[in-house]
Amino acid sequence: MQKAIFSRVDLTSDNDLLAKEFVSCIQDLIEVDDVQELKAFSQHMDTSRFQHSLNVSYYSFLFARKFRLDTYSIARAGLLHDLYFYDWRTKNNRPMEGRHCAIHPLIALENAKKACTINPVIEDAIVHHMWPMTLHMPKTKEGWLLQAVDKYCALSEIILQGSRKVRYSRAAVSFLTICSFATQIWK
Template sequence: MKLKDREEKEFLCHIEDIMSHSEVKKMKQFMQHGTTDTLTHSYTVAYYSCWVCYRLGIKLDIRSIARGAMLHDFYLYDWHIPDKSHRLHGFFHPAKSLKNAENHFELGDLEKDIIETHMWPLTIRKIPKSREALIVCFVDKICSLVEIFTNKKLD
């Protein structure tokens, strides 16, 4: 499951500033699932979310999908280490990620929706409002399961 050359160039163009940002690079320091760090996880979710959108063949905002997915876990701490500041991580990290993203990037409404609602249905009141956010939400779950149960990222 690979993006076509043109699709991959477009995808990388959409996230170039995010990938080169010093705060985003810090995501590499924190484990997400298994042996996958948070930056790699976010990149994988962004990549496959775009792949799904291209394959669906319907008009979707690929730029917002790529950017929102890259920032969906931009919380900058290790949630595996017990700490009162990130208790109930699954419920509260979308808001922390959104706040960090807003502090470092200009975000559109779709990007905000993607970041804020990616943990649905766990965050029962934060329901994806767009097809783009719903796709990222589901791709995030699939990538997470692969990382947890196979100790690998999707190839």
């Protein structure tokens, strides 16, 4: 664990108070074998599932901090939201039948419950992070935030490694992603 993609913050730095605050939320989870195992799975192009989860965790934490939401729960949910152990691109080795976008949040939640204590905010964020690919919307502000940050991180990871012929502005992607959930957060 060094940093989130696009971030300049070294998460291992003892001198950075923000990094220390973030790491204090997830320190026990980082050392769990199942979380470490995510490094072996590709998520988006060359980004590992662990790196993707770290990205979602860190950026969700930053937004939650700014909006005065539950930073502890959202950082943990971000790290655990894709805690499953199969290649999502194939139907081989899936522990249950169904579309990947519908089943993997349920599998991730069960695996997260084995790794640590889960509160209702963490559960909501994990189970509903695939909205609108699934019909069930988040019920908490943190759930809404995490699902939007998950989409932002996925797009960023793909764009970062994608074709050099296509140019995207990180600011434009960020703006559109934030707009996609901003109206829901303050309902």
